[in-house]
Amino acid sequence: MIEEIKTVARQRLAAEGANLSLRAVARDMGMVSSALYRYFASRDDLLTVLILDGYNALGDAVEAADAAVTDRTRLRARWLSATRAVRDWALANQAEYALLYGSPVPGYAAPQDTIAAAARTPIVLAAILTDGYAAGIVTAAGFQRPASLPAAVRTDLSRTRDQIAPGLPEELLHAGLTCWLQLFGVLSFELFGQLNNVIDARAEFFGQQMELMADLMGI
Amino acid sequence: MIEEIKTVARQRLAAEGANLSLRAVARDMGMVSSALYRYFASRDDLLTVLILDGYNALGDAVEAADAAVTDRTRLRARWLSATRAVRDWALANQAEYALLYGSPVPGYAAPQDTIAAAARTPIVLAAILTDGYAAGIVTAAGFQRPASLPAAVRTDLSRTRDQIAPGLPEELLHAGLTCWLQLFGVLSFELFGQLNNVIDARAEFFGQQMELMADLMGI
DNA sequence: CTCTCGCAAGAGCACTGCTCTCTAATGTGT
DNA sequence: ACACATTAGAGAGCAGTGCTCTTGCGAGAG
Secondary structure, three states: OHHHHHHHHHHHHHHHOOOOOHHHHHHHOOOOHHHHOOOOOOHHHHHHHHHHHHHHHHHHHHHHHHHOOOOOOOHHHHHHHHHHHHHHHHHHOHHHHHHHHOOOOOOOOOOHHHHHHHOHHHHHHHHHHHHHHHOOOOOOOOOOOHHHOOHHHHHHHHHHHHHHOOOOOHHHHHHHHHHHHHHHHHHHHHHOOOOOOOOOOHHHHHHHHHHHHHHHHOO | OHHHHHHHHHHHHHHHOOOOOHHHHHHHOOOOHHHHOOOOOOHHHHHHHHHHHHHHHHHHHHHHHHHOOOOOOOHHHHHHHHHHHHHHHHHHOHHHHHHHHOOOOOOOOOOHHHHHHHOHHHHHHHHHHHHHHHOOOOOOOOOOOHHHOOHHHHHHHHHHHHHHOOOOOHHHHHHHHHHHHHHHHHHHHHHOOOOOOOOOOHHHHHHHHHHHHHHHHOO
């Protein structure tokens, strides 16, 4: 039942856009709106569950795309496959992507399990670097000395490193972080219309940008 | 009168977040909601005007920050000043930033004058490169050969070049475009909460990222 | 001094999230 | 098999929303 509600809600989300209406979902199910409150405490509650599912669906897709590269030492292929999976999922689920990475709803605070699910995608990307570093394929040689990063940023980086990519040098995590930001920067601009009249060859541009990021990481 | 409505609307937007209520604006002004319809055809209409104002306010801030660097050959200083102005404006007007660069409202199409105002910021950034190229300070030597870019992307780049940065080599525009995306990628992640528990030293991180982008553009 | 016209008010429609009460059905325990 | 308890859904209703249409007021123009 809960699953059916979520499915219908996702359909309405895809059809109508961001402002999901509980009553519309109930109508689609042949129910009355108050009946939904037996399964979800509020509209925000339903949205939170959809967000959680979204992060996990994206995480699944990205993990599968990374795992599809059987030769685990082909770091660039893994990076391109994983980032391509992010874009494919985002294009196929635009409203959900907007829910995850668009402007947050006003008084909404992400619960703890949400941030764990959200971390899955960056963890996959970081693992590519971690694997490469462990195998000696990628070194931190070509990167900015840690000393040149502001101390406060280094603190943040080492904390984040311990959480998602243990053992990775800070310089490499920093490079990966930069590429992660570029990935979602490009994607958000594409999906939110900021690339209209600027770049029409979206897929080619995205691929080229991800190649560039691979160069930057030295993979 | 129109100006007063917009001011109150901006306040409500800053206070309440994205979902602006016409009735609330009217209430704040001691009017009845239907009276607002004499000045704005619809809520979307008011939002469009606010968006237009937002792009122009941001454009003003960025242009001023760029112009504040008197020695026009100090390209890096201009870049850092301009991008810092973007961040400062975004932090000071978070709800408006979300309106401009967050998830778009469902059936909303940006009018032509909006995209002209939106172009002001990238134009400033592109002008930094154009000036540097014209003065021979920055060359396209260190960049990816145009031939290595997909043909469709090159077409987009040359069209965009003609619109906002005449005379700039495509490789340089491409580098600038990448940095532009990174700029708003970092900013959106910061403002939309995606950097929570990842980077706490926001200002330092942003500054360091923009330094990195300056390196990437060779300025 | 009348007349017009800009401006705001008010009522009302269809919609929203959400709460509360009530009924019908579906088990469950003895 | 019968009484009981639990649960799923229906319905009414409240306060809020965007928006439309009609009404009335009041100031400026002729």
